[in-house]
Each structure stands twice: as structure tokens, then as C-alpha cells.
Amino acid sequence: MIVRILPLFLALCLPAAAGVIPQPKNKPDPASKILSVVRVNATSQVYDFVRPWAKKPPVTKRGLGTLLEGGRLLVTAELVANHTFIELEKAATAEKSSAEVERVDYECNLAILKPADPAFLEGMKPFALDSGARVGDRATILQLEPNGEIAQTLGTVTSISVGGYPLDNMGLLLFRLSAPMQQRDGSFTLPAVRDGKLLGLLMRYDARSQTADIISTPVIAHFLKEAAKPSYGGFARAGLAFASTRDPQLRRYIGLNEAGGVYVTEVMKGGAAEKAGLKKADVILAVDGHAVDQDGNYEDPGWGRIAFSHLSNTIFHPGDTVPFRVFREGNILEIPVKLEARDRSKIISESYVVDRAPRYVILGGVVFMELSRPYLQEWGGEWMKNAPQRLVFLDAFQNELPKDRGKIVFISQILPTPDTLGYDELDNLVVARVNGKEIRCLDDVVTAAKSPVDGFQKIELDEDPGLIFLDAAAIEANRDVLMRKYSLPALQRL
Amino acid sequence: MFRLLIFAVIAAGIAEGAPVAKSLVRIEATFQEPTYKAPWNPGEVSGGVGAGFVISGNRIMTNAHVVSNAKFLTVSKEGDPRPYPAKVLYVAHDCDLAVLTVEEPGFFKGTDALEFGGIPEIESTVSVYGYPIGGSRLSVTQGIVSRIDFQTYSHSGMDSHLTIQIDAAINPGNSGGPVLQGGKVVGVAFQGYSGDVAQNVGYMIPTPVAKRFLKDIGDGHYDRYVDLALSYKALFNPAARRALGLKDNDRGVLVGSVYEGGSSEGIVKPGDVLMAIDGLPISSDATIPMDKDSVQLAEVVERKFKGDTVTLDVLRDSKPLQLQIPLNGPWPFTLHGNAYDEDPRFILFAGLLFQPVDQNWMTEYQPDDLRLRYMFDFFIEDKIYREHPEIIVLSGILADPVNAYAADFRNGILDEINGRKILKLADAAEEFAKPAEYYVIKMAGSGRPIVLERKAVEDARQRILSRYGVTKEQNL
Numbered sequence: 001m002i003v004r005i006l007p008l009f010l011a012l013c014l015p016a017a018a019g020v021i022p023q024p025k026n027k028p029d030p031a032s033k034i035l036s037v038v039r040v041n042a043t044s045q046v047y048d049f050v051r052p053w054a055k056k057p058p059v060t061k062r063g064l065g066t067l068l069e070g071g072r073l074l075v076t077a078e079l080v081a082n083h084t085f086i087e088l089e090k091a092a093t094a095e096k097s098s099a100e101v102e103r104v105d106y107e108c109n110l111a112i113l114k115p116a117d118p119a120f121l122e123g124m125k126p127f128a129l130d131s132g133a134r135v136g137d138r139a140t141i142l143q144l145e146p147n148g149e150i151a152q153t154l155g156t157v158t159s160i161s162v163g164g165y166p167l168d169n170m171g172l173l174l175f176r177l178s179a180p181m182q183q184r185d186g187s188f189t190l191p192a193v194r195d196g197k198l199l200g201l202l203m204r205y206d207a208r209s210q211t212a213d214i215i216s217t218p219v220i221a222h223f224l225k226e227a228a229k230p231s232y233g234g235f236a237r238a239g240l241a242f243a244s245t246r247d248p249q250l251r252r253y254i255g256l257n258e259a260g261g262v263y264v265t266e267v268m269k270g271g272a273a274e275k276a277g278l279k280k281a282d283v284i285l286a287v288d289g290h291a292v293d294q295d296g297n298y299e300d301p302g303w304g305r306i307a308f309s310h311l312s313n314t315i316f317h318p319g320d321t322v323p324f325r326v327f328r329e330g331n332i333l334e335i336p337v338k339l340e341a342r343d344r345s346k347i348i349s350e351s352y353v354v355d356r357a358p359r360y361v362i363l364g365g366v367v368f369m370e371l372s373r374p375y376l377q378e379w380g381g382e383w384m385k386n387a388p389q390r391l392v393f394l395d396a397f398q399n400e401l402p403k404d405r406g407k408i409v410f411i412s413q414i415l416p417t418p419d420t421l422g423y424d425e426l427d428n429l430v431v432a433r434v435n436g437k438e439i440r441c442l443d444d445v446v447t448a449a450k451s452p453v454d455g456f457q458k459i460e461l462d463e464d465p466g467l468i469f470l471d472a473a474a475i476e477a478n479r480d481v482l483m484r485k486y487s488l489p490a491l492q493r494l
Numbered sequence: 495m496f497r498l499l500i501f502a503v504i505a506a507g508i509a510e511g512a513p514v515a516k517s518l519v520r521i522e523a524t525f526q527e528p529t530y531k532a533p534w535n536p537g538e539v540s541g542g543v544g545a546g547f548v549i550s551g552n553r554i555m556t557n558a559h560v561v562s563n564a565k566f567l568t569v570s571k572e573g574d575p576r577p578y579p580a581k582v583l584y585v586a587h588d589c590d591l592a593v594l595t596v597e598e599p600g601f602f603k604g605t606d607a608l609e610f611g612g613i614p615e616i617e618s619t620v621s622v623y624g625y626p627i628g629g630s631r632l633s634v635t636q637g638i639v640s641r642i643d644f645q646t647y648s649h650s651g652m653d654s655h656l657t658i659q660i661d662a663a664i665n666p667g668n669s670g671g672p673v674l675q676g677g678k679v680v681g682v683a684f685q686g687y688s689g690d691v692a693q694n695v696g697y698m699i700p701t702p703v704a705k706r707f708l709k710d711i712g713d714g715h716y717d718r719y720v721d722l723a724l725s726y727k728a729l730f731n732p733a734a735r736r737a738l739g740l741k742d743n744d745r746g747v748l749v750g751s752v753y754e755g756g757s758s759e760g761i762v763k764p765g766d767v768l769m770a771i772d773g774l775p776i777s778s779d780a781t782i783p784m785d786k787d788s789v790q791l792a793e794v795v796e797r798k799f800k801g802d803t804v805t806l807d808v809l810r811d812s813k814p815l816q817l818q819i820p821l822n823g824p825w826p827f828t829l830h831g832n833a834y835d836e837d838p839r840f841i842l843f844a845g846l847l848f849q850p851v852d853q854n855w856m857t858e859y860q861p862d863d864l865r866l867r868y869m870f871d872f873f874i875e876d877k878i879y880r881e882h883p884e885i886i887v888l889s890g891i892l893a894d895p896v897n898a899y900a901a902d903f904r905n906g907i908l909d910e911i912n913g914r915k916i917l918k919l920a921d922a923a924e925e926f927a928k929p930a931e932y933y934v935i936k937m938a939g940s941g942r943p944i945v946l947e948r949k950a951v952e953d954a955r956q957r958i959l960s961r962y963g964v965t966k967e968q969n970l
Contacts, residue, residue, distance in 0.1 A: 265941050396868075420731070465727035469736075
């Protein structure tokens with residue numbers, strides 16, 4: 001459930017766009033074939049969040065790896081998420097090499113692969129990154145035919161805007177391409193090129209509307225720059241939310257005579273904007289000297305009018321200081337904001353859990369977990385309606401919880417055993433205390449369980465029935481039986 | 495339009511038919527049901543047919559849902575073609591019963607008042623009388639008593655009472671009709687399942703519920719059911735029983751929540767174990783022995799009235815304790831029940847329609863908005879009522895230049911107006927009535943305020959009223 005597998009239908013392209021992509025010749029000539037892409041076959045296995053001790057059946061996905069300068073082979077992070085094995089394959093010769101993930105970032109949906117054989121990519125021609133495009137420009141999506149020939153689909157750039165990336169829904173620069181692709185070779189990670197340069201990496205395709213979402217080159221460039229550092233810094237967040245100031249009644253009420261500007265509606269606790277002193281109801285007029293219009297856009301020299309968050313999360317890097325010009329109660333202030341990436345360990349309910357197993361603790365058949373969105377997504381596409389509603393709400397409104405709330409530890413299910421008799425109808429209950437100790441993470445459950453109260457494990461819940469008891473000695477004695485009966489490899493994984 | 499709950503017909507021709515004809519009435523109702531999406535409109539008119547029966551004191555008993563939202567009611571007797579205008583004396587939406595009368599002298603002449611019996615035995619035969627679909631004359635169906643248990647009464651959707659399940663085939667129009675055994679009323683037919691859910695499952699309101707209703711209105715006022723207002727859970731787990739200091743005699747249930755504003759508040763505590771109610775031992779599955787049967791412990795309270803007391807034997811911290819609970823009121827929250835005979839409450843200001851959310855509103859709008867659903871679903875559990883005794887939602891916008899930028903706020907929850915926390919709809923009306931240069935409306939959660947200039951609001955007022963045909967700007 002972690003990886004959203006988007007149906008990708010790859011396409012045949014009729015006339016080739018202008019570019020350096022060599023056309024297939026009548027006579028096979030391996031040396032002149034395009035040597036910038038290799039096939040990537042990634043086998044992955046997703047953890048089952050309903051039975052967190054187990055993995056789901058393995059799935060193999062195919063995509064194209066795009067070679068960039070510096071010998072870096074780029075794919076989407078989704079392609080290699082939860083991978084168990086990655087194999088590279090040269091299109092023309094079917095020569096293979098296994099590969100490892102050198103760097104991955106699920107927020108920007110990008111990964112760099114490293115072949116096990118260092119010579120594998122030698123002789124291939126890397127792509128340079130494109131540096132600017134406008135709506136209406138044309139670009140070509142590359143695919144591989146089963147026989148190793150390149151197939152090309154010409155498309156038109158229909159929008160350049162900051163939009164949600166799949167795993168974290170983080171807003172980063174996104175190109176949308178209208179292109180009538182056909183499914184080919186099961187691929188779903190493909191390069192889009194223009195004038196011989198890489199415009200971006202395709203990450204999803206909607207067959208009905210024939211639109212492809214493309215990870216933009218500025219995002220790729222940012223990722224590569226961070227990946228080259230000894231310590232990967234990722235993408236910064238200013239940590240604020242804003243609303244448009246189009247409404248003239250609002251503008252008059254706050255006395256805003258300046259042109260443009262956006263109204264700050266929320267400053268995240270502990271975020272960069274809060275530390276810099278930005279406040280709710282401030283109006284952001286400019287960022288790094290770029291005027292911000294009433295919808296939050298600025299004029300980018302390369303990409304046109306796009307959201308100013310592109311400046312704070314992609315143009316600048318964590319640790320950079322960016323000046324914000326702010327209107328507050330009639331005054332204009334210059335506020336330097338020191339950008340920082342989000343500390344994922346402080347997130348209450350993570351929106352994705354990839355490449356690591358979900359944590360759990362089983363106490364006499366009572367399964368404790370920490371709330372994360374992948375757990376809720378096990379309820380399928382309509383999970384917001386079908387998943388346990390209290391947990392859905394806690395996930396959705398986690399920013400409104402107290403800052404020191406810690407993780408939300410809950411009982412996901414109770415495996416029926418003689419020790420849990422009468423509890424089998426209970427599930428998805430938020431845990432407040434175990435043996436009198438406040439629970440802020442699963443480790444607290446383990447610690448607390450070491451000190452039973454009068455021989456009982458006393459579990460206090462935030463909701464009805466309020467209290468559950470287990471016989472501490474009995475569940476200890478029945479550990480092996482429980483593990484054998486339910487084929488549990490371990491009673492906890494932290 | 496037929497809006498009566500599904501009920502049963504099979505073949506008629508039962509021996510009891512003849513005398514009962516003197517007690518049975520056919521009720522025709524004309525309804526006007528308001529629409530929450532245009533609450534200033536009077537609503538659509540429709541009609542329905544139900545049954546009723548004559549009881550002592552020149553009264554007619556029927557279901558509440560036969561007469562709810564009715565603007566005009568007539569009743570007719572067997573063998574007398576005339577419809578007589580009738581009026582509702584008392585209606586109990588929480589147990590789906592109503593008592594009517596006919597003012598015209600002479601109506602009750604020649605009618606026989608039916609008497610109430612007790613709870614019929616399981617497997618015994620009963621006869622159901624009414625005017626179900628398939629014809630206009632009296633119909634009789636017969637079935638046996640299948641089950642006696644608590645069931646949710648779908649008229650309010652939130653109340654559960656003792657219910658008797660019978661196996662008669664079912665069609666709409668039996669509602670309010672008497673179910674007889676040995677010439678006495680043993681139930682009032684009221685709800686069932688449609689054929690695609692379950693077959694031969696029909697329900698009647700048993701006499702303890704009907705008698706309680708009649709006793710309650712004896713003082714000229716219906717007080718509703720009283721309630722302990724607490725939640726409890728079965729106690730089967732041996733470790734839990736020992737931890738709570740319980741003997742292994744299969745008694746006791748664990749209190750989970752004690753609700754604010756309810757009868758038990760401040761007397762019972764979460765974590766208490768209920769051992770006996772009015773001296774009747776409580777089994778670990780929350781049943782008590784009563785009337786030679788085992789019934790849910792709530793049945794003790796079900797038969798009591800406002801002002802009565804109930805005695806609970808509890809175990810608190812393993813020590814026995816006896817508690818007296820004065821039953822001073824019903825279940826304290828009405829938010830999740832269907833409401834009837836009420837005009838939708840609302841305020842229309844600058845084309846923005848504000849309404850308090852209740853079950854009727856939710857049924858009509860079916861909102862997806864997560865915060866709204868959260869506040870409604872967890873209103874009681876998470877004590878949302880402390881900050882929002884009424885959840886007031888911006889449910890609609892009559893588009894006009896004054897509110898051109900407010901579209902994003904639809905389904906938002908009203909939090910403050912000009913700095914004042916809005917607890918009830920009347921608070922909002924008060925703030926909107928005050929002269930102010932700007933009306934600054936803050937919604938729950940983050941977001942910018944909605945700002946409305948007084949002059950713009952005033953200029954828009956008549957324009958919106960006439961353009962949208964709005965006849966009323968508020969109903970508090």
C-alpha cells in the first residue's frame with residue numbers, strides 16, 4: 001500500500017521531436033543507438049500493515065533509468081520503493097547488472113541507482129538538464145520496444161505548476177504533458193526530453209485524459225545537488241499555509257494597499273517560518289526579492305508564473321536564509337527565514353512508511369501499532385470513509401494535536417486466545433496508558449509492560465471500553481503458543 | 495408518496511376480525527416536509543396512510559411516524575365512509591407512538607376501546623391489523639412471536655427499546671395498527687425490513703413501551719424516556735474480572751463512560767463495575783432476570799419516569815458501594831436523532847446560509863468534509879459540545895458579488911464573528927444584527943477570515959432576497 005502504482009500506458013510516437021535521439025537505422029548499429037537509458041526491473045515487497053509481521057506478495061515493475069552527468073542513473077523513488085532486488089538491463093544487448101539504491105528521496109520521488117558492475121554504464125551518453133520551458137512547448141517521452149528500439153511519443157506541455165507529489169503530497173514543481181501514449185513493456189518510469197536535454201522524469205500517466213505528470217528538472221537538480229553532499233539535506237519547507245488576497249473586502253479590512261501578497265493562515269509549530277517570527281495574518285509580499293502576487297505566484301525566469309514555494313523548497317536548500325517581505329498591521333517588514341527540512345522523527349502520523357517495516361508490539365494477542373497513513377490506506381481507495389474514523393481524523397488533523405503528543409499508539413486488533421477472551425470485538429482503539437505509564441510510542445509499551453500492576457497488564461484506552469486487563473504471568477507463559485498458532489515470527493518489531 | 499414504514503399483509507379472514515373492526519381506524523395524513531437546502535421554503539406536500547386503534551378515553555393510538563410532520567390528519571372507521579379530522583394530543587418520537595383524538599362528537603360512538611395485554615410468549619400466534627398496500631380495506635395478517643429483544647427504533651434512529659419480532663409478511667401501511675392476542679393488544683406494528691434485506695421479519699412495539707407512554711402523558715405532558723447516560727461493556731475476560739476484584743460468578747459489567755449532563759454524572763465513575771440494578775443481579779453480558787426472561791439491564795430504567803430513582807450496586811476499587819441515581823432527564827444529546835415537526839433553523843446573511851448541524855441536516859446534505867464529519871460523529875465522545883454546543887455550518891452560498899470570494903468556505907464550521915465565539919445560532923444572529931464596519935467571520939481550523947463590509951451587505955440584501963425568492967432570512 002505504500003507505493004501507489006499508477007497505471008502507465010506507454011506510447012508509440014510517430015514523428016520524432018527534434019533532438020539528439022538517433023533514429024533506428026536499417027542496419028543494426030549498437031554503437032549509434034541511444035545510450036542514455038537502461039531498463040530497470042525492480043522487484044519489491046510491501047509490508048502488510050494489517051498483519052505488520054508479514055509482507056505482501058512480491059511485485060516486479062519495469063521502468064527506464066536515465067543516465068545523467070557524473071554517471072548517475074536516475075529513476076523515480078516509487079519504482080524502487082520497498083525493493084528486494086533491482087536489475088539493470090541494456091536495451092540493445094540485454095546485458096544485465098544488479099544495482100543498489102545510492103540515494104532516494106520519497107518526497108521528490110527520485111532515486112539514484114548504482115550498478116554492481118562499475119563498468120556497466122561506461123560508454124553511455126548522459127543527458128544534460130533542461131533549464132526552462134513554457135506551456136505549449138513540445139517534449140518527447142522515451143520508451144523501449146521489447147526488441148530494444150527506442151519509441152518516442154511527442155507531447156505538449158500543458159501546465160507548469162507546483163503540485164502534489166505522490167507519496168508525501170509535498171508541493172513541488174510539476175510539468176503536465178498531454179501525450180497519447182500506449183502501454184509498452186510495463187514501464188512506468190520514463191524520461192521526457194526536449195532538444196536533447198532532460199525535461200523531467202515521468203511519474204504517472206492518466207490514460208483517460210492522456211496526461212503525464214513529470215518530475216521537473218529543477219526538482220531533479222535540487223535532488224542531485226543534495227545527493228552529492230556528504231549529508232543529504234532534502235527539500236526545505238517554510239512551514240506555513242496561506243490564502244489568496246483576491247477578495248477586495250479582505251484587502252480593505254487589513255489595510256493592504258500593496259499589490260499582490262498572500263495572507264498567512266497557518267504557521268506550523270516548530271517550523272522555519274515560526275522560528276523566523278512569521279505570524280498568522282501576515283501578508284507575504286515578496287520572497288528573495290521576487291514579488292508574490294495575490295495567488296502566491298512569482299515570475300520565474302525559467303518556468304514562468306509559479307508558486308513562491310518553489311523558491312523556498314527547490315531553488316534554495318535547507319540551511320539557506322531567504323528574505324521574506326511581509327506586511328503586518330500596516331508596516332512592511334523584512335524577515336529572514338532560515339529554511340530547514342522537516343524532521344521526520346517528529347511527525348505524529350507519517351504519510352508514508354517505505355523501505356522499513358511497520359513497528360508493532362504484541363502483548364498476549366493484543367497488537368499495538370503506531371498510527372501511519374499506510375495503515376489507513378489498507379482500507380482501499382475510499383479509505384477516508386471506510387477506515388476507522390477516529391484514526392482517520394487523528395491523521396488528518398495531526399497538526400492540531402499538542403506538539404509533545406508523541407506517536408498515536410493504538411490497538412489495531414486483538415488475536416483471540418484464552419488470554420484475550422471477551423476482547424475479540426475490540427479493534428482500532430487509541431491507547432492512553434499501560435500500567436499507569438503514559439504511552440507516546442511503542443517503546444513505551446514495551447517498557448511499561450515490564451512493570452505489571454498486581455500481576456496484570458493494565459491497558460487504559462482513550463475511548464470505550466476504557467480498560468483492558470491481561471494476566472501478566474499467563475501471557476508470558478503462553479508466548480510460544482501464541483507465536484505458533486498465529487505463525488508470528490516475533491512478538492515485536494521496533 | 496408513501497412514507498410509512500414497511501409492514502405486513504398476508505391473507506385475511508381471521509376469527510378476531512369482526513370485533514376488532516369496531517376499534518380500528520384508518521389514518522390519512524398530509525405531510526409537509528421542509529427542505530434544509532432552501533429552509534425558507536415551506537416544503538413539499540405529500541400524503542400517507544397508516545392505522546390506529548381506539549383506546550380508553552376517546553383516544554386513538556398510532557405510531558409517531560404516521561403523524562410526524564403532518565399538516566392535516568383524518569381518520570375513518572370501518573363501515574363509516576366519512577373521514578373525520580383528527581388532532582395529535584401527544585407524540586413520543588423516542589418510542590414512535592402518538593395519541594390522537596377526534597373532536598367531532600359522535601365519532602367514538604359505537605367504537606370499542608381495546609385493552610392492553612402483556613408480553614406474548616415466544617412461538618405464540620398474533621394477528622396484525624392495518625391498511626397496508628394492496629387494497630384500501632382492513633387487512634389482517636397472522637404470525638408468531640419470533641424474538642423479544644432491544645432494537646433501535648428507526649423513527650428517531652437513536653433510541654432503543656424492547657421490541658417484539660414477528661414473522662408476518664410485510665408491506666407498507668400497517669404502521670400504527672394493533673397486534674392482538676386473545677382480544678387484547680400485545681403490540682403496535684411499526685417497522686420491518688424490506689424484502690431484499692430479510693424476509694418475514696417485522697417488529698411491534700410491546701405493551702410495556704405503550705403503557706409507559708400512556709402513563710407518562712397522564713400528567714398532561716410527555717417527558718420522554720429517562721436514561722442513565724452511561725456506557726458499559728460486558729465483562730467476560732477472566733483476567734479483567736480478577737483485576738477488578740470480581741468473583742467468578744459471572745456477574746458485573748464495566749462502566750466505560752459517564753456522560754455529562756446525564757443522570758449518572760458525578761455519581762457513577764468510569765471503571766465502576768455494575769453488579770445489580772434495583773436489586774436485580776446483572777450478568778456479565780449486561781442482562782438481568784425480569785418477567786421470567788433475561789433482558790438488558792436498561793429495561794429497569796426503561797420502565798421508570800422522570801423523578802424516579804434507580805439503585806445501583808457497584809464495585810469501585812474492589813469495594814462494594816450502593817448508589818442512588820435520581821433519574822432527572824433523558825439522554826442528554828439529541829444531535830444524532832431524526833427531528834420532526836420542526837422548521838429548519840438558519841440564518842441567511844449576505845447570501846451565506848448558516849445552519850446548525852443535526853441528523854436531519856446530515857441526511858439531506860451527506861457532506862464529505864472531514865472536519866464536519868468529525869465534529870458530528872465525535873460530538874459526544876470528544877466533548878465537542880463544550881466549544882460548539884451547536885455545530886453551525888456554512889451550508890450554502892447564494893452567489894452574489896458580496897460573497898464572490900467565499901466559495902472555499904462552504905461546509906466550514908462557524909467559530910467567531912467579530913471576535914466573539916459563536917456557541918449557538920442565536921449568537922450569530924446577534925452579532926450580525928449589530929452595526930459594524932466589517933463583519934469578520936472566522937471558521938474553525940486554519941484559513942483566512944471571511945470579511946464582509948457593512949455597506950456591501952446592505953446593498954446586496956434586497957438583491958439576494960428577490961433574486962433567489964427568499965421569503966425569510968432567519969429562523970432561530
